[in-house]
């Protein structure tokens with residue numbers, strides 16, 4: 001008889017408990033996941049054709065069942081005859097977060113009742129949160145898709161997971177605890193209170209539960225990696241690392257990969273439309289989730305960005321009929337690419353996300369610069385900086401908040417001041433302030449560059 005060691009348990013969860021759980025729940029999760037495992041290898045042309053068909057169906061659906069979109073289409077001069085054409089989508093107005101906030105109820109399609117839909121709230125790192133509604137089925141399809149991409153990290157279903165997360169989910173009651181243990185055991189490190197003791201506790205729990213996937217916000221995993229290195233903790237040995245929800249900076253990736261000895265799998269998505277893009281096991285760029293989304297990269301003038309050129313990310317959710325998201329501007333900037341990944345999947349690539357729109361700072365000549373790049377350029381080159389945050393309230397002022405490291409001194413201040421002064425131009429007042437800590441926002445995410453202009 002098979003001994004119930006970690007591997008045996010994981011196998012049981014994968015082969016028995018999980019299928020039983022979803023079967024009993026009547027969920028499409030497993031069937032859909034199996035389908036997605038196959039479709040990822042279809043040729044790109046086939047996937048693009050399916051995407052076009054889903055897009056046409058969605059636009060027609062919105063025209064017939066959603067008064068909010070019908071009126072937006074009409075005001076843009078879109079007629080029913082145009083809905084089937086390829087250039088129709090570009091005529092539809094961009095949907096902003098402000099649009100969603102003021103029209104949440106109007107955006108629900110005919111025949112759906114908000115009280116019966118699942119409600120998600122976005123983290124609100126831009127200051128205000130959004131209410132998102134989806135059907136349970138749509139949510140399960142999103143989960144299936146996320147599952148496919150989870151496996152790209154090297155993790156196998158049924159294996160325990162360790163999450164580095166703010167406001168972690170905690171199971172309530174015996175039933176939920178049993179369900180979690182049987183289907184998907186997890187341990188947590190709460191990013192709202194990371195300390196030496198918390199890390200040591202986390203490492204002890206790791207040895208007991210033996211997770212294989214380490215999952216969390218990019219910067220939180222980086223902070224954990226630094227602790228693991230400095231405290232010389234040996235037990236935390238993931239076989240996959242999944243970084244999500246915020247930009248993974250190159251120096252953070254280097255540290256994480258050297259501490260844990262494996263590659264980081266970077267993923268990009270948002271609560272509103274779920275998974276947008278993800279690295280595979282080859283790490284040659286991020287595969288776009290064109291099976292669920294229609295993704296555009298848009299220049300300031302509204303025209304499409306070329307391969308290799310940064311553009312605002314605009315997504316249309318092909319799966320959510322209850323509350324359609326059509327040409328939704330996520331407020332992140334990414335770079336599309338024509339490069340192909342050597343893994344053979346038909347899902348096209350994008351280069352990494354280069355930052356949130358709100359993270360771009362404004363120079364005195366009006367040009368914009370990605371705050372994260374500035375941090376990368378200074379934090380890793382000027383000694384004495386543990387952490388940094390750039391805050392711009394006006395075009396002529398920039399506050400550089402620094403958590404001083406051991407080597408911090410007047411020269412550090414001067415170097416920082418001179419670097420930003422030269423870059424931003426003579427009119428900009430640069431203020432370098434030493435602070436004790438830079439804390440994450442309520443969502444658990446860190447922001448390193450904040451533009452409030």
Ligand SMILES: [Zn+2]
Pocket residue numbers: 280281282283284287341342343344345
């Ligand atoms: Zn690939």
